[in-house]
Amino acid sequence: MDNPFKKRATEYFEDPASLILVLSPEPLRRFFEGNASAYFDRLVTVVGTPGSGKTSIARLVEFDTVIALLRSLHSKDHKDLAHALDDCEMLADSRPKILACRLSTTSDIRNIWELPYSVKIRHGLLRSLIQARAVLGWLRKLEGVGVDLARIRIIAREQSEVQAGLIHTADPLAFRAHARAVEEKVFKIITALVPPSETELATSGLETTYEAFQIIESFSVPEIAGIQGGELTLRPLCIVDDAHELHPDQYSEVDLWLKNREIKVARWLMTRVDAVSPEALRTALQTPESGQFGSTKDRDWILKLMQRGSTDKRAYRATVKDIARRYIDQMPVLRRRGVQLENCLAAAPPELAASQLKDLEKAVLIAAKTSSFSQERLDQIRSWIPSGVSTDEKLALTRILIHREIRRTPQADLFATEAPAPETLLEPRNVGSQLINGADLQLFHEFGKPYYYSFERLADASGENIEQFIHLAGVLVDQIETRVVRGRNPNLDAKAQNSILIDAAKGTIRSWNFPHSAEVRRLIDFIVERCKQRTLAPNAPLDDGANAFGIPQGEMERFQKDGGKLVPVLHYALAYNAITLNEGYECKRKTWCLFQLGGLPILANGLTFSKGGFCEGALSDLIESVTK
Amino acid sequence: MTRFSSDSCFAQRGKDVLEFARDYFPSAEKTLLISTLGIQPQSLYFPTEIFSRFSNVDIRVIVEKRRETALLTEIGRLHRDYVQNACGKLDMQFVDIDIVADDGATTGGRNAVIRATEWYKQGYTDIVIDTTGMSRGVCFPLVQQAIEVGLKTKANVHLLVASSDARCIDLISESSDRAEWMHGFQRSMGLDSTADTLKLWVPQLSEGASRQMELMYRALSSSSSVAEVCPIVPFPSRNARRGDVLLFEFERDFHGDWDCSHLNVIYAHESNPLDVFNSICKMVRAREEVFTAPEQKAVTVLSPCGWRIGSLGMLLAAIDLELPMLYVETISYNISSPIPSKVEVQEPDHLWHILLAGAPYENSQL
Numbered sequence: 001m002d003n004p005f006k007k008r009a010t011e012y013f014e015d016p017a018s019l020i021l022v023l024s025p026e027p028l029r030r031f032f033e034g035n036a037s038a039y040f041d042r043l044v045t046v047v048g049t050p051g052s053g054k055t056s057i058a059r060l061v062e063f064d065t066v067i068a069l070l071r072s073l074h075s076k077d078h079k080d081l082a083h084a085l086d087d088c089e090m091l092a093d094s095r096p097k098i099l100a101c102r103l104s105t106t107s108d109i110r111n112i113w114e115l116p117y118s119v120k121i122r123h124g125l126l127r128s129l130i131q132a133r134a135v136l137g138w139l140r141k142l143e144g145v146g147v148d149l150a151r152i153r154i155i156a157r158e159q160s161e162v163q164a165g166l167i168h169t170a171d172p173l174a175f176r177a178h179a180r181a182v183e184e185k186v187f188k189i190i191t192a193l194v195p196p197s198e199t200e201l202a203t204s205g206l207e208t209t210y211e212a213f214q215i216i217e218s219f220s221v222p223e224i225a226g227i228q229g230g231e232l233t234l235r236p237l238c239i240v241d242d243a244h245e246l247h248p249d250q251y252s253e254v255d256l257w258l259k260n261r262e263i264k265v266a267r268w269l270m271t272r273v274d275a276v277s278p279e280a281l282r283t284a285l286q287t288p289e290s291g292q293f294g295s296t297k298d299r300d301w302i303l304k305l306m307q308r309g310s311t312d313k314r315a316y317r318a319t320v321k322d323i324a325r326r327y328i329d330q331m332p333v334l335r336r337r338g339v340q341l342e343n344c345l346a347a348a349p350p351e352l353a354a355s356q357l358k359d360l361e362k363a364v365l366i367a368a369k370t371s372s373f374s375q376e377r378l379d380q381i382r383s384w385i386p387s388g389v390s391t392d393e394k395l396a397l398t399r400i401l402i403h404r405e406i407r408r409t410p411q412a413d414l415f416a417t418e419a420p421a422p423e424t425l426l427e428p429r430n431v432g433s434q435l436i437n438g439a440d441l442q443l444f445h446e447f448g449k450p451y452y453y454s455f456e457r458l459a460d461a462s463g464e465n466i467e468q469f470i471h472l473a474g475v476l477v478d479q480i481e482t483r484v485v486r487g488r489n490p491n492l493d494a495k496a497q498n499s500i501l502i503d504a505a506k507g508t509i510r511s512w513n514f515p516h517s518a519e520v521r522r523l524i525d526f527i528v529e530r531c532k533q534r535t536l537a538p539n540a541p542l543d544d545g546a547n548a549f550g551i552p553q554g555e556m557e558r559f560q561k562d563g564g565k566l567v568p569v570l571h572y573a574l575a576y577n578a579i580t581l582n583e584g585y586e587c588k589r590k591t592w593c594l595f596q597l598g599g600l601p602i603l604a605n606g607l608t609f610s611k612g613g614f615c616e617g618a619l620s621d622l623i624e625s626v627t628k
Numbered sequence: 629m630t631r632f633s634s635d636s637c638f639a640q641r642g643k644d645v646l647e648f649a650r651d652y653f654p655s656a657e658k659t660l661l662i663s664t665l666g667i668q669p670q671s672l673y674f675p676t677e678i679f680s681r682f683s684n685v686d687i688r689v690i691v692e693k694r695r696e697t698a699l700l701t702e703i704g705r706l707h708r709d710y711v712q713n714a715c716g717k718l719d720m721q722f723v724d725i726d727i728v729a730d731d732g733a734t735t736g737g738r739n740a741v742i743r744a745t746e747w748y749k750q751g752y753t754d755i756v757i758d759t760t761g762m763s764r765g766v767c768f769p770l771v772q773q774a775i776e777v778g779l780k781t782k783a784n785v786h787l788l789v790a791s792s793d794a795r796c797i798d799l800i801s802e803s804s805d806r807a808e809w810m811h812g813f814q815r816s817m818g819l820d821s822t823a824d825t826l827k828l829w830v831p832q833l834s835e836g837a838s839r840q841m842e843l844m845y846r847a848l849s850s851s852s853s854v855a856e857v858c859p860i861v862p863f864p865s866r867n868a869r870r871g872d873v874l875l876f877e878f879e880r881d882f883h884g885d886w887d888c889s890h891l892n893v894i895y896a897h898e899s900n901p902l903d904v905f906n907s908i909c910k911m912v913r914a915r916e917e918v919f920t921a922p923e924q925k926a927v928t929v930l931s932p933c934g935w936r937i938g939s940l941g942m943l944l945a946a947i948d949l950e951l952p953m954l955y956v957e958t959i960s961y962n963i964s965s966p967i968p969s970k971v972e973v974q975e976p977d978h979l980w981h982i983l984l985a986g987a988p989y990e991n992s993q994l
Contacts, residue, residue, distance in 0.1 A: 003884075006884035009849075012853065013853075014853040015853075106847070106850070108809065111733070111738070133820070140820065180820055183819060191812070191814045193776070194742070245806060247731050511838060511839060512839075513802065515803075518800075518802065518962060
């Protein structure tokens with residue numbers, strides 16, 4: 001593996017041993033924060049956009065990965081990972097407690113919905129297939145780590161001897177053969193060119209649902225090579241990945257079924273945001289410390305958000321820093337030189353060229369002239385600017401502050417007979433880091449001064465999406481590797497970082513090809529245009545500008561009914577991280593719903609990553625933008 | 629009654645197709661032509677220019693329903709009127725087939741097969757699938773079903789395709805965001821009993837299909853990794869550099885996720901489906917030989933995408949060798965050029981007729 005950054009997803013790592021080399025414990029710690037044991041006794045619905053790390057978490061907790069990790073604890077990184085698993089109650093005394101298996105929702109499972117049978121039969125087939133595949137997955141995981149299946153014991157719940165007999169729990173090999181027979185029968189029906197009629201179905205022996213989840217409690221497994229301590233008792237965990245691929249009615253059925261407390265098997269449902277009901281999602285978003293219990297009165301499920309907006313920026317940066325370190329460690333060329341990504345990106349702040357600086361000075365003079373402010377007042381404005389800023393930033397800030405003061409100064413009457421009142425000394429205005437960023441963004445648009453550089457901005461650009469981070473970091477790492485191979489200094493200057501990242505973002509947006517992607521691009525263009533106007537306004541009214549479009553929350557409540565063509569467009573814009581929704585945002589004594597641009601559109605269009613700045617509008621503006 | 633195989637496949641190309649059609653179909657007892665009301669006027673070639681002249685033909689024109697736009701509706705109306713005028717005297721029906729379900733899942737193949745089951749009840753001596761304007765998701769299951777019906781009812785099954793090097797109407801397609809098994813071509817993929825099988829993936833490279841390739845590769849890797857990737861590239865091609873341009877376009881995949889050497893590339897003729905068919909057959913057989921020794925099972929997964937005639941070669945290989953097919957459906961089209969005010973069906977640059985099943989295959993001397 002020369003460059004793991006080029007592997008776009010954790011699914012592509014061939015075996016658990018190569019996967020654990022690049023896995024970081026941080027996402028796992030963030031995932032399990034709070035009461036870890038609750039993640040194994042009720043349904044956990046994990047919600048996130050593609051690339052937010054759902055599948056990585058699933059692959060990390062899968063049984064073969066855990067065993068591969070426990071067999072290679074000589075490495076410090078592996079020990080960290082094992083500690084994280086221990087903290088999350090996946091391990092006890094360095095011994096596995098959970099037998100996890102990830103089950104991808106494939107098109108054949110979704111296609112059960114298309115069969116010409118009653119809803120009850122279709123749901124029965126769906127449950128049978130999921131349970132049969134989960135059972136086969138658990139057994140396969142055990143077999144994969146060298147367990148002799150004939151020697152395992154399947155421990156059934158008390159008082160379920162009859163049902164246990166039906167699925168052959170007493171004999172592990174017969175248990176597997178039965179599960180395979182169920183899977184094949186359902187599979188044959190789904191994949192038939194023309195499916196059998198409902199009457200023919202009754203004769204095929206599939207009249208009852210295969211119910212393993214309500215029967216199995218645990219697996220007792222003889223000693224596994226490389227794992228100390230003899231026999232293991234393992235609680236099975238079924239992770240249904242990509243559950244959004246189910247038909248919405250199937251999703252509701254699976255969701256309801258897996259919430260049943262009678263099920264003793266641990267179960268996680270991983271899905272994109274669009275599959276979850278808007279009400280459930282809103283509740284989760286309003287309690288951003290997710291990991292809290294769900295909204296049902298019995299507290300019988302957990303809704304876990306993989307991306308949480310602005311609440312946890314520092315933790316996310318630490319996570320991706322750790323991931324970048326692990327990835328670079330797998331690249332011999334960079335490892336030998338002791339290259340670290342954050343060091344290579346720690347470029348000196350750029351400055352404008354002399355000619356550009358002159359142009360900027362002229363622009364400030366013009367603003368000062370227009371303002372008709374006295375020299376004393378102009379000096380006072382300059383005095384508000386903190387001393388640490390560069391010359392060009394100082395000029396840009398001066399210009400902004402002059403425009404702000406112009407707006408604050410009452411207009412003199414054109415035909416006034418009296419002389420204007422003398423200027424009064426002003427209260428000092430606060431010039432904070434956000435306004436400095438706003439000045440930098442204006443310089444970025446006006447003179448092309450690099451803005452997107454440094455590890456922090458790279459992390460912000462990925463919008464809490466790990467796959468997006470790896471993609472963006474990968475393009476930078478490519479350049480760093482080339483420099484190292486050519487014997488040059490690996491550090492990238494601000495200009496290079498800026499142009500590489502912007503090109504990567506533009507390229508990705510151009511290559512979007514998912515349902516309604518053309519309309520999503522139009523929606524983005526509309527919001528970007530409005531945000532740019534606000535960001536580049538001479539007085540920088542929002543300091544570092546806007547990156548969202550806000551509509552009154554009341555309009556959002558009627559979205560499903562009145563959203564028209566925007567409804568499916570927003571569905572995919574949310575699913576693919578082009579936009580995030582920030583509902584119930586309080587500002588100017590009103591409640592707003594913000595349509596916040598994702599990291600890539602922000603990066604591609606020169607806007608701020610800071611959240612909160614938005615342009616006001618109405619739902620109808622957004623609908624019009626996609627129907628143009 | 630039997631069907632084609634890699635050893636014996638009767639086919640004609642170019643003018644021979646027209647000669648065959650004009651000689652054979654007027655004398656056939658009862659023919660069913662399944663065609664499509666496509667966006668390009670070329671899709672109307674066989675029903676309007678050839679089969680409209682015969683009297684013993686029933687025509688079913690599939691109208692693939694995707695997201696509508698004003699321009700698409702207008703083209704649909706023009707093409708429908710044109711076919712109606714040309715074939716009005718025959719037993720002809722337009723049949724709407726929904727390609728995508730409300731939730732974005734692909735259902736075209738399944739819906740088409742259900743409708744065709746009704747048509748076959750009439751009993752035909754010849755079944756003709758005109759694949760010219762048909763999407764793969766509809767066409768491939770229909771062809772598979774027609775062969776099954778043909779073998780059962782002793783009907784001759786024909787495949788026709790007309791294609792032109794230049795398009796009359798420029799289109800921008802929008803893909804589904806999920807890779808799916810072609811209806812009827814999943815074989816045993818996904819079953820626990822085949823989980824250890826090594827996967828060789830043969831995608832058909834085409835321009836602008838990077839996202840589709842990514843989706844398919846990810847779907848294939850979801851349970852176990854893909855052992856090898858052997859992309860098919862068009863060569864010889866009308867544009868001799870097309871293959872090279874495609875290799876450049878997919879360079880990142882070659883060196884990244886696929887980890888694939890350029891020695892793995894299969895070159896197949898751009899406008900000869902039999903070349904694609906034979907290339908795949910040769911590769912699969914060679915691979916089978918390799919895997920006999922370690923007693924490890926291997927499966928070749930085909931992924932049609934882009935150039936239509938190449939896809940038909942993949943279809944033949946998938947049917948003959950019982951290979952699975954994974955693909956990404958196009959869920960909508962946007963028109964990026966002006967639409968002509970009237971329909972003009974021009975002579976195609978490439979014509980193919982392939983006899984998929986029928987009486988000639990029973991004659992061992994042929």
